[in-house]
Amino acid sequence: xxxxxxxxxxxxxxxxxxxxxxxxxxxxxxxxxxxxxxxxxxxxxxxxxxxxxxxxxxxxxxxxxxxxxxxxxxxxxxxxxxxxxxxxxxxxxxxxxxxxxxxxxxxxxxxxxxxxxxxxxxxxxxxxxxxxxxxxxxxxxxxxxxxxxxxxxxxxxxxxxxxxxxxxxxxxxxxxxxxxxxxxxxxxxxxxxxxxxxxxxxxxxxxxxxxxxxxxxxxxxxxxxxxxxxxxxxxxxxxxxxxxxxxxxxxxxxxxxxxxxxxxxxxxxxxxxxxxxxxxxxxxxxxxxxxxxxxxxxxxxxxxxxxxxxxxxxxxxxxxxxxxxxxxxxxxxxxxxxxxxxxxxxxxxxxxxxxxxxxxxxxxxxxxxxxxxxxxxx
Ligand code: FNR
Numbered sequence: 001x002x003x004x005x006x007x008x009x010x011x012x013x014x015x016x017x018x019x020x021x022x023x024x025x026x027x028x029x030x031x032x033x034x035x036x037x038x039x040x041x042x043x044x045x046x047x048x049x050x051x052x053x054x055x056x057x058x059x060x061x062x063x064x065x066x067x068x069x070x071x072x073x074x075x076x077x078x079x080x081x082x083x084x085x086x087x088x089x090x091x092x093x094x095x096x097x098x099x100x101x102x103x104x105x106x107x108x109x110x111x112x113x114x115x116x117x118x119x120x121x122x123x124x125x126x127x128x129x130x131x132x133x134x135x136x137x138x139x140x141x142x143x144x145x146x147x148x149x150x151x152x153x154x155x156x157x158x159x160x161x162x163x164x165x166x167x168x169x170x171x172x173x174x175x176x177x178x179x180x181x182x183x184x185x186x187x188x189x190x191x192x193x194x195x196x197x198x199x200x201x202x203x204x205x206x207x208x209x210x211x212x213x214x215x216x217x218x219x220x221x222x223x224x225x226x227x228x229x230x231x232x233x234x235x236x237x238x239x240x241x242x243x244x245x246x247x248x249x250x251x252x253x254x255x256x257x258x259x260x261x262x263x264x265x266x267x268x269x270x271x272x273x274x275x276x277x278x279x280x281x282x283x284x285x286x287x288x289x290x291x292x293x294x295x296x297x298x299x300x301x302x303x304x305x306x307x308x309x310x311x312x313x314x315x316x317x318x319x320x321x322x323x324x325x326x327x328x329x330x331x332x333x334x335x336x337x338x339x340x341x342x343x344x345x346x347x348x349x350x351x352x353x354x355x356x357x358x359x360x361x362x363x364x365x366x367x368x369x370x371x372x373x374x375x376x377x378x
Contacts, residue, residue, distance in 0.1 A: 003338075006310045006331045006347060012338035013084075018184035018191060020171040021083060025333050027166030028277035034285065035277025038308025041287040045317045046376040050363035058356045059366045064325050065151050065247040065268060065302060067122075070100030071352050072367050073315060075344075076306050076327035077127030077153060077251075082110020084337040086199035090119045092336050095344035097121045099352075104153055104327070107140055108224065112205030117147040127153040127251070130236065131227040139210045141243045150246035153271065154237075157252025159230040162279040178218055237265045249304065252279075254289045256296035269302035269324075276307050276329045287321065291372075294322025312354025319367065320374040 003009060014022050028035030062072040075096050081088040089111040096103035097120040104125040105116050117124055126144040131137055144152070167173045171180030185192040195201060203214045207223065215223065240248065250262045251271035262270050272290045274283050283289075286307040294303060305318045306327035315326045328351070335343035359365070362374040 003343075003346070005350065006334060009334040009338045009343060009347065010330075013334040015338075016188075016191060017084065017337050018181070018188045020167075020177075020181050020184055021337075023166045023170035024080070024172045025084065025330060025337070027164060027170075028281065029162035029164055029279055030281035032166070032277060032281065034274055034281050034283055037285040038274065038277055038287070039310060040308075041285040042308050042310075042314045042317050045287060045320075047313065047316065047320075047358060047362055048374055048376045049361050051361075053363035055360045055363060055365050058359045058364075060352055060355055060359075062325065062367045064102065064304075065249075067102065067151075068100075069102065069325070071315075071348075071355065072319065072323075072325040073348070073351060074102040074125065074304070074325060074327050075104055075332050076329040077104040077106035077125075077155070078329060078333055079106045079108035080110060080201075080204075081106065081333070081336065082199060082205070083195060083201045084333060085340045086195050087111055087115070088195075088199075088336055088340075089116050089205075091341040092332060092344050093120050093124060095332075095336075095341045095348065098345055099348040101348060102151070107206055108220075109205055110199075110201045110203070112209045113140075113143050113147045113149070114209070115205065117149070123148045123150055125149065125151040125153055125249075127155055128240075129155055129158060130229050130232040132229045133227050134239075136207070136210050136227075137240075138243055140206055141240070143206075143209065145244070145246070151249065152240075152244050152246055153249045153251050154240060155251045155275075156232070157254075157273065157275050157279050158228065159232050160228050161225070162275070162281070164278065173221070181217075234261060234265050237267070241266060249302070251304075253293065254283055254286075256292045259293045259297045259301070263297055263300045267301060269304060270297070271327060272303060272305040272323070273307050273327070287317065290318065290321040290323060298322055312351040312356075313358050315351060315355055316358040316362070316370055316374065319370040320372055322372075 060071040089109045093103040126149040202216045204220045208215045247268040249269040250267045253270040304325045305323040335347040364370045
């Protein structure tokens with residue numbers, strides 16, 4: 001199979017992974033309306049073609065939280081990444097570092113912080129969930145700081161887990177889930193050997209580093225389920241600030257009022273995101289939510305955005321709507337599952353070259369020149 005886009009990687013990932021994992025990545029909440037809108041609303045934004053603009057060599061470089069990046073893109077935090085490819089977080093982190101972009105380690109990763117950071121040539125970003133067990137949060141913050149992390153992505157759109165019905169159908173959760181997963185592993189022996197046995201993914205790194213013993217997927221899902229904290233409020237940010245001296249980015253902002261509040265509570269940045277349509281189905285797509293948020297806080301906060309990005313054209317569209325940078329979620333995960341580190345590096349190269357074409361043909365020589373003028377106003 002010739003692979004020339006993230007869509008091709010999605011199909012390749014589907015072939016390689018047991019269904020419970022492919023659908024865990026691919027699926028969203030409830031009837032997946034927001035998941036579909038994320039992609040469709042981005043695609044519906046018409047880029048404004050301009051010609052003969054003497055663009056020359058396009059410059060994709062940017063700065064995010066004081067750091068130079070070779071394109072305004074970072075890898076989003078994705079839980080259980082080490083189940084999609086052997087030591088998956090390390091592979092993805094290496095690919096990101098090789099292409100000069102940040103990698104964000106999820107707090108619910110297979111590889112612990114201490115394993116991922118040494119594999120990289122630049123400090124990674126670390127993502128934290130709000131959990132009832134504040135001991136876990138404190139432990140994770142301390143370990144991240146000690147490993148050299150200076151950018152914390154604090155995810156605020158998961159006080160409760162979303163209703164993900166596809167996971168129940170596929171065997172990720174629901175009745176007889178453990179049995180169904182085992183059956184699927186048997187019918188995907190290449191994956192089971194490479195990731196399941198050699199990759200030791202039953203040891204869920206950041207959690208087991210805190211608990212002090214190995215934790216199996218089953219116990220882990222139970223531990224996580226009991227630990228979401230729906231009582232989290234703005235004042236809890238002050239608690240985090242006590243333990244975190246670096247940059248703090250709130251991920252999961254979809255409303256201008258919350259964006260302003262994030263600024264008032266001392267956040268350095270936000271991620272405009274609906275968690276890739278995995279949390280509350282029926283909310284706005286990022287493409288539709290972003291312009292009002294940018295109007296409310298642009299200049300005060302660094303604005304990142306994600307959800308639905310599948311190409312360099314989508315990155316340019318979100319920059320045009322007011323983002324300073326864009327996170328890739330499924331776009332890199334499909335490639336990791338299909339082709340490991342090389343696949344992720346390839347996707348970053350594809351995104352960069354697609355951005356160059358889009359910027360040349362919309363008349364933007366540098367990232368800072370992409371603006372709402374780069375889109376056709378309908
Ligand atoms: C996620 N996402 C996520 N976000 C987060 O803050 N912590 C996490 O552990 C995870 N885990 C996770 C697992 C999987 C399989 C996916 C697909 C996503 C959300 C992620 O960071 C990002 O917001 C979305 O992936 C963006 O949407 P797209 O680009 O994937 O459509």
